[in-house]
Amino acid sequence: SATFDPAAGILAARRTTPAQGRFRFTGDFYRDIVLARTSLLADDAFGSLESTRRALQQFAAVQQAYDDIGADLLLADDLPGALQSARLLEAQALEASGDCQAAAPLFEAYTSWSESARSSISIEERIHFFRGTALPAYQGLIRCRASNALRLPGDETMNALLASIDQLKGRQFVELLNRKETDSPVNIQDVNSSISPGLGVLIFQDLGTSLLTILFSEQAPRLLLRNKPTDWDRRLFELRDQLASQAELDVQALQTISNELLGFAATQIATLDELYVLTDGALASVPPAVLSLPSGQMSGEILAITLLPSLSALRNQVHEANERQQRLLGLADPHYAGDDGKVTRVSERMISLRGASLLSYFEPLPETRHEVTKIAGYFGADTSLLLGRDAAESTLKALNLKAYSHIHFATHGLIGNELPGLAEPALVLSAETDEDGLLTASEVAQLDLDADLTILSACNTGNGDYFSGEGLLGMGRAFMVAGSRNVIVSLWPVDSLSTKYMMERLYEHMASGLSVSRSLFQAQRDLRQAVNIDATETTVRGIQVDQVAMPRQPESKVTGPFADPFYWSPFVLISVRQSDLR
Numbered sequence: 001s002a003t004f005d006p007a008a009g010i011l012a013a014r015r016t017t018p019a020q021g022r023f024r025f026t027g028d029f030y031r032d033i034v035l036a037r038t039s040l041l042a043d044d045a046f047g048s049l050e051s052t053r054r055a056l057q058q059f060a061a062v063q064q065a066y067d068d069i070g071a072d073l074l075l076a077d078d079l080p081g082a083l084q085s086a087r088l089l090e091a092q093a094l095e096a097s098g099d100c101q102a103a104a105p106l107f108e109a110y111t112s113w114s115e116s117a118r119s120s121i122s123i124e125e126r127i128h129f130f131r132g133t134a135l136p137a138y139q140g141l142i143r144c145r146a147s148n149a150l151r152l153p154g155d156e157t158m159n160a161l162l163a164s165i166d167q168l169k170g171r172q173f174v175e176l177l178n179r180k181e182t183d184s185p186v187n188i189q190d191v192n193s194s195i196s197p198g199l200g201v202l203i204f205q206d207l208g209t210s211l212l213t214i215l216f217s218e219q220a221p222r223l224l225l226r227n228k229p230t231d232w233d234r235r236l237f238e239l240r241d242q243l244a245s246q247a248e249l250d251v252q253a254l255q256t257i258s259n260e261l262l263g264f265a266a267t268q269i270a271t272l273d274e275l276y277v278l279t280d281g282a283l284a285s286v287p288p289a290v291l292s293l294p295s296g297q298m299s300g301e302i303l304a305i306t307l308l309p310s311l312s313a314l315r316n317q318v319h320e321a322n323e324r325q326q327r328l329l330g331l332a333d334p335h336y337a338g339d340d341g342k343v344t345r346v347s348e349r350m351i352s353l354r355g356a357s358l359l360s361y362f363e364p365l366p367e368t369r370h371e372v373t374k375i376a377g378y379f380g381a382d383t384s385l386l387l388g389r390d391a392a393e394s395t396l397k398a399l400n401l402k403a404y405s406h407i408h409f410a411t412h413g414l415i416g417n418e419l420p421g422l423a424e425p426a427l428v429l430s431a432e433t434d435e436d437g438l439l440t441a442s443e444v445a446q447l448d449l450d451a452d453l454t455i456l457s458a459c460n461t462g463n464g465d466y467f468s469g470e471g472l473l474g475m476g477r478a479f480m481v482a483g484s485r486n487v488i489v490s491l492w493p494v495d496s497l498s499t500k501y502m503m504e505r506l507y508e509h510m511a512s513g514l515s516v517s518r519s520l521f522q523a524q525r526d527l528r529q530a531v532n533i534d535a536t537e538t539t540v541r542g543i544q545v546d547q548v549a550m551p552r553q554p555e556s557k558v559t560g561p562f563a564d565p566f567y568w569s570p571f572v573l574i575s576v577r578q579s580d581l582r
Contacts, residue, residue: 026079029058033082036089045096052090059083084113088137100144107141110134111167138168139207146212146225158221159187161214165205166311169278186311191216194314198273201314202288204261206281215265217272222265229260233282240285243565244492258292266294274304274517278311287491287569289524300569301528304521307574309480324405324452327382330372332410334391334430334437336362362428368410371457371500375408378511393435393443402450407484410503413458413475414438425475427458441478449483453516456489457503476574485577486516490570498567502527517573524568533562 032055039048062079091106114134142164149157163185191201200217206228215222229235235257242249261283262269269275270293277288288307289300299305308314369387376383384404386395391411401407412428419438426438456475476489488506490499505526509519562568 026062029055029062030082032058033086033089036086036093040089040093040096043096045093048089049093049097052086052093055086056083056090059086081117084110088140091137091140095140095144100147104141104144104148107137107144108164110137111141136208138164139209142168142205142212143207143210143225146207146210146223149223150225155188159185162186162188162191162311165203165278169280169310186314188221190315191311194276198271199275200269200272201276201278202269203278203311204280204283205278206283211260213261213264215268217268219268222268224264226260236282236286239290240492243286243290243569245566249565254290255292262291262293262299269293269299270295270302272303274306275299276306276308276314278308285491287565287572289569289572290565298565298569300521300524300565304517305572306517307572309477309574309576313576325382326379326406327384327404328376328379328406328408329384329386329399329401329404330376330408330410331386331391331396331429332368332372332408333365333387334411334428335389336364336428336431362412365411365496367496367500368457371410371503372408374504375507378507379406389430389432392430392432393437393439394432396429396439397447402448402483404449405452407449407451407454408457408503409455410457410500413456413490415474425478427456427475441475444475444478445481447482449479451479451484451486453486453488454479454484455503455506456487457499458490458494480574480576486573486575488516488520488571488573491572492566492570494570495567497533498527498530498562499571501530501533501562502568502571516575520571520573524571527568528563530562 032051036048036051036055039045039051059079087106088110091103091110094100094103094106111134114137117133142161145157145161145164149161151157166186195201195216195218197218200215202216203212203214205212209228211224211226211228211232213224235253239250239254239257259266275288279288287300288305289298289303291299293299293302372385372387376385384399386392409427414422414426414428416422416424422438422440424441426440427444429435429437429439431437456479474489476487479487502523505523506519509522510516514522
């Protein structure tokens with residue numbers, strides 16, 4: 001066998017180029033970064049800070065070495081990114097040691113760097129960059145500014161806090177709308193100017209290790225920053241599943257969650273009659289309307305609630321008459337049956353395109369035809385209805401959609417992965433030869449709308465994945481990207497006949513001159529109080545899958561009860577600009 005020649009080895013080492021041996025300059029730098037992370041995980045903030053600062057001191061020598069052997073290798077080895085990671089660690093260590101004043105500027109510098117870096121990558125990749133790189137810095141910055149606002153109450157510290165929240169909440173939404181962020185940051189004056197008697201603004205923010213709640217009303221702002229319970233997300237998803245399945249509601253769990261979020265200001269909230277809410281993370285899976293108040297009532301029983309995608313939307317919430325000509329586009333009762341009139345499972349074309357193998361089918365929704373026909377009566381001749389076979393993608397996409405002030409879909413809805421191969425939310429339309437019958441969120445985002453209000457009278461249209469810092473996802477966001485200023489969506493599969501009843505009342509209240517938010521509030525109240533809905537059978541608007549439990553239906557489908565939040569609370573209003581639609 002071959003033997004090792006020491007002399008040849010020495011000669012080979014001498015022939016190693018400086019570039020090939022460059023990593024010996026970075027060993028101590030990376031070692032101290034690892035030590036800093038390990039110390040931070042072990043709650044040794046000062047040890048982490050010491051290691052981080054040692055790494056930062058070493059970087060100057062590392063950079064000089066790279067300058068000597070070729071600056072292009074500095075970028076190839078992503079040393080600038082490693083340097084920024086060390087600076088983020090320094091900010092986190094300072095925060096953990098209690099020095100938020102020193103940490104906040106470092107967090108802010110890191111967010112500026114990350115936003116500059118992400119502008120060079122594709123929009124599709126940016127969300128992953130944000131979650132993996134930028135989000136911890138945003139959360140740290142908001143935590144520090146919230147701590148400063150609590151320690152030194154006043155407009156200056158509150159404005160700094162609001163600016164950081166708005167930068168986080170609004171950044172992706174503004175980008176998706178293809179607008180530049182030229183407006184100045186939202187400040188306390190903007191919030192106060194949006195508030196009128198009886199109106200409040202409530203901000204929920206998931207900050208990773210903490211939860212932040214802020215209430216603005218005619219009284220002084222209230223702010224609560226508390227540690228995030230380790231089981232927080234699980235408890236919220238369990239609550240949402242109880243609401244969505246009509247399982248027995250754990251009232252104590254609901255009250256505990258409500259107290260954790262609202263307890264510090266619940267009495268003040270109970271004096272209001274309307275609330276703008278910014279929600280975040282797993283909390284976006286639960287309608288704010290179900291959060292309980294000291295009286296024992298759910299907030300949606302006394303408050304008209306509007307969800308905002310960002311603080312910047314506060315500047316657009318104007319309650320004044322909308323003089324635009326009101327035109328309705330209604331789509332309902334898509335054709336799902338085969339030629340023999342029987343309901344088929346998912347069409348063969350859907351199966352071939354989507355790879356579906358489950359024994360699934362969509363129930364017809366004939367009551368939705370009556371729903372949109374009655375709604376059309378409030379618009380007179382300025383109405384276009386797509387019913388039955390006409391409720392198809394090709395027909396919809398051929399229309400001048402910007403001509404419609406109101407768009408109403410009454411059909412089945414799907415969330416991502418509910419059908420195999422369907423990774424995004426979709427509305428189920430009529431099957432046709434050249435389209436798959438699924439209007440997906442990405443297809444919706446490409447539509448050209450100019451709608452004052454779009455209503456998705458279907459199941460799960462506001463549902464989706466929930467991530468801290470990203471606000472509201474799902475079909476609602478897609479329609480806002482397409483150009484709808486207000487969208488009403490649902491957070492779980494909805495009962496079809498009670499939904500029809502509530503939607504008809506919603507338009508009735510809007511026709512009387514109420515705003516969208518007040519109309520939805522009144523329609524939900526009407527449904528809670530309803531004791532007789534003219535029907536003998538009902539359907540859930542969503543996919544019906546063999547061997548999958550669906551929501552339990554009421555014992556009597558004629559007499560309710562519809563006061564259960566399963567029926568009235570899933571529909572939420574998301575608003576970029578609200579006016580009184582007349």
